[in-house]
Amino acid sequence: MKIGDLVQFVGSWSSYVTAPFPKTGIVTGVWTNGRTEKISSADVLWDTGTHGNVLALSLAVINENR
Numbered sequence: 001m002k003i004g005d006l007v008q009f010v011g012s013w014s015s016y017v018t019a020p021f022p023k024t025g026i027v028t029g030v031w032t033n034g035r036t037e038k039i040s041s042a043d044v045l046w047d048t049g050t051h052g053n054v055l056a057l058s059l060a061v062i063n064e065n066r
Contacts, residue, residue, distance in 0.1 A: 001039055001056065003027055004065030011058030022046035024062065 001007070005027045013021050022044075028051070029043035039056045046052070 005061050006063040007059045008062050010060045022048045
């Protein structure tokens with residue numbers, strides 16, 4: 001996963017997120033674990049117009065940026 005990738009949310013939203021629930025988005029930033037250097041979370045611009053930080057385990061890359 002890298003900046004510019006198209007991603008799909010595959011987890012479940014918590015109760016504080018109101019409908020419509022975001023489904024797809026574009027990665028605008030990637031955060032890594034300082035010790036293992038594995039991707040831990042990503043900043044995503046969602047199809048609903050919102051922007052947020054989401055755990056990487058809840059995202060699936062649909063189309064990679066080249």
